[in-house]
Amino acid sequence: MDEKEVRADSAFGFDGSWREFAPIAFTNLLLTLVTLGIYRFWAIRRERQYLWSRTRFIDDRLEWTGTGLELLIGSVIVLIGLGVPFLIVNFGVQALALRGYPGVAALVSLAMVVLVFYLVGVARFRMLRYRLGRTYWHGIRGGSDDQGFSYGLLYMAKTALGYLPMGLMVPWAMVSLWNDRWQKLSFGNQRFRCDAEFSPIMWRYVAIYLAPMAILIFLVVVGFTLLASGAIGPDMGQDELAGPGTIFAFMIVAGIYIILPLFWLFYYAAFLRLVIGELQLGGLDFAFDARSKQWFGLIFGDIALVVGTLGIGWIFLSYRHWKFFITHMQAYGEVDLLDLHQSETRRAGHGEGLFEALDVGGL
Amino acid sequence: MTLTPSHSALFYDGQSAAGRTGQVEAAGGVLFFVAEDQRYGPFLPEDIRHLGSAPGTQIYGHKGRDGWRLRIDEPIPEAIVELLPAVERYGGWIDRLGLAKASGLFLACSALVMLVILTVPEWLAPLIPHSVERNIGAAMVGDFGGRYCRGKKGQAALAALTRKLDKGSAKAPERIDVMVADIDMINAVALPGGQIIIFRGLIDEARSPDEVAGVLAHEIGHVRERHVMKAMLRQLGLSVLLSGSDIGATAGGILSLGYSRDAEGEADAFSIARLENARISPAATADFFDRLAEERGETPGWVNYMVTHPQSAARRNAFRRSERKTANYRSALDADEWNALRNICPSREND
Numbered sequence: 071m072d073e074k075e076v077r078a079d080s081a082f083g084f085d086g087s088w089r090e091f092a093p094i095a096f097t098n099l100l101l102t103l104v105t106l107g108i109y110r111f112w113a114i115r116r117e118r119q120y121l122w123s124r125t126r127f128i129d130d131r132l133e134w135t136g137t138g139l140e141l142l143i144g145s146v147i148v149l150i151g152l153g154v155p156f157l158i159v160n161f162g163v164q165a166l167a168l169r170g171y172p173g174v175a176a177l178v179s180l181a182m183v184v185l186v187f188y189l190v191g192v193a194r195f196r197m198l199r200y201r202l203g204r205t206y207w208h209g210i211r212g213g214s215d216d217q218g219f220s221y222g223l224l225y226m227a228k229t230a231l232g233y234l235p236m237g238l239m240v241p242w243a244m245v246s247l248w249n250d251r252w253q254k255l256s257f258g259n260q261r262f263r264c265d266a267e268f269s270p271i272m273w274r275y276v277a278i279y280l281a282p283m284a285i286l287i288f289l290v291v292v293g294f295t296l297l298a299s300g301a302i303g304p305d306m307g308q309d310e311l312a313g314p315g316t317i318f319a320f321m322i323v324a325g326i327y328i329i330l331p332l333f334w335l336f337y338y339a340a341f342l343r344l345v346i347g348e349l350q351l352g353g354l355d356f357a358f359d360a361r362s363k364q365w366f367g368l369i370f371g372d373i374a375l376v377v378g379t380l381g382i383g384w385i386f387l388s389y390r391h392w393k394f395f396i397t398h399m400q401a402y403g404e405v406d407l408l409d410l411h412q413s414e415t416r417r418a419g420h421g422e423g424l425f426e427a428l429d430v431g432g433l
Numbered sequence: 434m435t436l437t438p439s440h441s442a443l444f445y446d447g448q449s450a451a452g453r454t455g456q457v458e459a460a461g462g463v464l465f466f467v468a469e470d471q472r473y474g475p476f477l478p479e480d481i482r483h484l485g486s487a488p489g490t491q492i493y494g495h496k497g498r499d500g501w502r503l504r505i506d507e508p509i510p511e512a513i514v515e516l517l518p519a520v521e522r523y524g525g526w527i528d529r530l531g532l533a534k535a536s537g538l539f540l541a542c543s544a545l546v547m548l549v550i551l552t553v554p555e556w557l558a559p560l561i562p563h564s565v566e567r568n569i570g571a572a573m574v575g576d577f578g579g580r581y582c583r584g585k586k587g588q589a590a591l592a593a594l595t596r597k598l599d600k601g602s603a604k605a606p607e608r609i610d611v612m613v614a615d616i617d618m619i620n621a622v623a624l625p626g627g628q629i630i631i632f633r634g635l636i637d638e639a640r641s642p643d644e645v646a647g648v649l650a651h652e653i654g655h656v657r658e659r660h661v662m663k664a665m666l667r668q669l670g671l672s673v674l675l676s677g678s679d680i681g682a683t684a685g686g687i688l689s690l691g692y693s694r695d696a697e698g699e700a701d702a703f704s705i706a707r708l709e710n711a712r713i714s715p716a717a718t719a720d721f722f723d724r725l726a727e728e729r730g731e732t733p734g735w736v737n738y739m740v741t742h743p744q745s746a747a748r749r750n751a752f753r754r755s756e757r758k759t760a761n762y763r764s765a766l767d768a769d770e771w772n773a774l775r776n777i778c779p780s781r782e783n784d
Contacts, residue, residue, distance in 0.1 A: 085488070097532065101523065104539035106546065112524040123487040130452075131487050133502075135494070138524055208452060209445025209500040258450065410450035412500050 081401035084393050086124030088386060094120055095385040111145070112138030121392045127207055128405065135211075136204035144423025152189075152424075156182065184226075189424060191225025192218045195251055197425035200418040202255055208407065212257040213415030224250050241268045241275045241341070248345045257351055259411040266348035271340045278333040285325045293318070335369065336362045346399075352410070353403045360398040368394050438512035440505060442466065443490075444473065447500030457505055459513045466503065476503075478516045486520070493517060558662035563607050566662060567626030582613040582633065587777025590770035591631075594642070597711045597765070598650045599657075609656060611649065615778045619725065621648050623655040625662050633778050639721060642766035642774065646711070647704055647718025647752065654703030660696040667693075701748055705755045714762040719752035 098113035115138045122134035159182060167175040195218035202212030225247060232243025245268035252264040296314055339362040346358035372390065375383035439456040444466045446453075455468035464481070465474035476495065481503075484494045491509065495501035505513070522528055527535040549556075582588075595611050607627040619634040629652045631645070639645045655661055692700070708715045726749070766774060 097523065100536060101527070101532075101539070104536050104543055106543045109539075115524070119485045123485055123492075133485065133492065135484055206500060206502075208450035209447055209502045210450045211500060407450040412448050417499070 081128055082396050082399045083126040084124055084396040085126065086121065086389070086393070088389060090124075091120060091386065091389045095389070099385050108142075109138075111141035114138070114141060117388055121389065122205065125392075125396050127401070130208050133206040134204060135206060136200070140420040141422060144420040146423070147420065148423035187229075188222045188226050190222075191229075192222035193424035194225070195221040195254070196418070197422050198251060198255060200422055202257065203413075203415070203418045207257075208410065209412075210258040210410055211413050212255065213413045213417065214255045215415050216254040221250060221254065237279065241271050244268070244341060245271075245345060252349060256413060256415060258413050260352040260409075263350040264345065264348050266345045268344075271337065271344050274337045274340045278337045281333040282330060285329060289318075289321060289325065292321070332366065335365045339365045352405060354405060355402045357400040357402070358398055359400060360394070364394075364398070438510050439467070440510055440513055442506065443502070443504040444468065445500060445502040446473065447495070447498045447502070452502075457503060457513060459516050462516065464503075464513070464516055478518075481516075481518060483518045483521050491517075491520060554663045554666035558666055559659060561662055563626065567628075570624035570626035570628050580615045582615050582778035584773065584777035584779075586770075586773035587613070587775075590766055590774045591777070593770065594646060594649065594765055595653070597713075598646060598707045599653055600707075600710060607656065609653060613774075613777050621652050623652045623661050625665060627656055629653065629656065636775060636777070638725075641717050642764060642771045643713050643717030644721035645774070646713050646765035647708060647715060647721065650704035650707045651700045653707070654700035655692065655696065658696070658699050658703060660692055660700065664692050664696065697748070701751060705752060709755065709757075709760075711765070712761060712763050713765045714756060714760075715752040716756045719749050719756075722749045722752070 094116055098109070098116060101109040102113050115134070115136055118134040118136065122132040125132045159178065163175045163178050163182075166172075166178065195214075195216070199214045199216075199218065202214070205212055228243040228247055228250075232240040245266050249264045249266055252262045255262050296318075339360060342360070343358050346356050349356045368390065372387055375386065375390075437458050437460050439458040442455065442457040444453045444455060444457075453466075453468040453471075455466055458465045458467055461475075463475035463477055465472055465476070467473075480496045482494045482496060484492045484502075486492060487504070490504045490506055493503045493505065505517075509517070519528065523532060523535070530538065591611050591613070595609060599609060609627045609629060611629045611631065613631050613633060613636060616632045617634045618632040619638050621629065621631040621635055623629050629649070631649065631652075635648065636645060639648075655664075704718070705715055708718070764771075
């Protein structure tokens with residue numbers, strides 16, 4: 071009997087614990103420090119190997135088979151293949167500018183910016199392809215036949231279009247690119263399908279779009295109130311201004327670094343729920359049920375952990391984030407194991423170098 | 434009848450998602466997997482890799498077969514374990530050495546690497562060929578925006594003075610070129626490649642050629658003792674080698690070169706020795722430094738020298754103490770030469 075019926079609350083499960091994770095995290099930290107960072111590729115492998123092995127999907131555990139060596143090779147390739155040419159072009163641009171060809175120098179600089187923009191898109195896709203390709207379930211892995219180079223072009227075009235009308239088409243760009251990414255990916259012989267529509271999250275986006283303006287208006291109003299009430303005045307001395315001035319500065323900083331990111335999270339939570347909810351694989355439907363409140367909990371928990379442990383807690387963040395992700399992932403439908411065969415896609419040769427180098431965000 | 438060692442395991446053949454439960458067997462140095470209706474194998478120990486673990490099982494893969502898995506329940510009997518690769522914990526040979534030893538080894542290597550990197554200025558500077566140094570120096574200032582003073586007689590006087598001060602360095606391969614730059618700062622700087630620039634402000638401020646001689650000898654000392662490249666590497670890192678033109682022609686960039694106290698001391702000693710050799714009085718130089726240290730001039734130019742050549746009273750006194758009462762000192766330049774030097778730059782309206 072190889073058909074598996076999936077109940078929503080039991081499809082995904084995580085049974086790891088931070089106590090089990092701690093020795094891995096600490097020895098990783100030790101070895102990474104004494105090797106001046108080189109061990110981090112193997113540290114990532116050990117982390118993922120543990121996290122994946124404690125993750126259950128329906129009736130079997132996930133498996134991570136990426137190696138530290140391929141991550142290292144990926145990084146080295148990017149360093150040599152991209153880093154060095156970039157350095158050379160950089161000096162070429164300076165030389166051009168100094169020798170009196172500022173126009174050409176500007177063009178070359180622009181071309182470099184466009185190239186990096188393109189590579190960000192490529193990196194994001196290849197990272198997904200690599201991670202799916204090294205994830206096994208029932209001995210089957212994921213992957214893609216696409217190398218990501220055409221996705222890079224889509225990424226450039228749609229992101230530009232999204233930001234062009236004063237940033238108002240960003241939700242469309244984000245959702246559309248998500249569809250584009252996942253439609254090129256597969257697991258085993260089954261292709262992912264995703265056809266999300268951006269309109270449900272548009273009002274959230276408008277809300278956070280207006281947020282900075284609201285904050286600005288709020289700050290201006292506060293400023294004027296202070297002036298009007300005489301608490302501060304144009305001919306006050308420096309010492310008298312210090313008090314309300316500090317509070318005002320603090321409000322500005324809080325506004326930019328705390329309030330705005332929280333607004334963004336509010337939108338992003340809805341975005342993820344929408345796009346994962348439209349993701350399908352074979353007979354399976356996926357869902358993600360983390361609400362903004364739970365995202366806030368995650369982020370504040372992270373901050374509290376890191377601050378409370380004077381920084382050491384940082385090594386547990388990957389554990390927390392994976393656990394959060396799996397706990398809130400759901401799946402419905404059925405899987406016929408006899409229908410699921412090994413992937414025929416080419417295995418990615420090496421991992422994530424571009425992704426790491428360009429510091430692109432996940433998922 | 435020998436009992437074939439066997440143990441419970443889960444098997445995936447790597448083609449289908451349907452796994453088989455059964456027994457893994459060790460027989461004749463190879464492994465087999467036996468399910469209720471089928472026997473898989475033989476699998477050679479050298480083809481098997483340890484991939485990881487899950488609660489209660491160890492997971493093994495096959496080198497040639499993507500997705501092939503043997504998940505063997507723990508504890509695995511000895512007869513089967515000896516055919517399997519060792520459990521990987523940290524990766525590679527760290528497991529063979531043990532965590533403590535490997536960490537110690539890595540730490541030693543890292544310390545060595547850090548040591549090498551931190552002392553780059555010391556060991557790399559002497560390795561840089563003179564021609565490369567010259568190119569770097571030239572790239573840094575080019576022709577200083579055309580601000581070199583070209584008064585012929587003044588240049589001749591300067592060259593003569595330089596030869597006098599540099600006599601002991603006959604065997605040194607590097608040529609020293611001294612130029613005066615038409616910039617109203619009281620300063621002098623040695624560039625990579627043997628080029629020394631004296632700023633006009635210093636010539637104007639000096640009351641006698643002996644004072645200029647002391648400063649010049651000091652800068653020559655930096656060149657001959659090979660401090661210049663070391664100081665640049667220390668200050669600006671290896672980027673200076675890769676991008677000479679990046680520093681630009683700003684005098685400020687060059688002047689911010691800081692020499693270590695040892696380097697300054699060595700240059701001072703060099704200067705004192707050369708002045709002695711050329712029979713030039715070191716007292717004048719000491720007076721000059723004293724004046725710069727005390728004076729609070731109206732022009733901002735004065736502050737430059739003291740900022741970039743921090744001097745303690747001890748260093749100034751070293752010059753003073755090296756004066757010998759019985760020595761037959763001569764002036765560094767004769768009256769004609771001194772005049773020529775003072776006029777090396779085109780005169781300006783308020784001169």
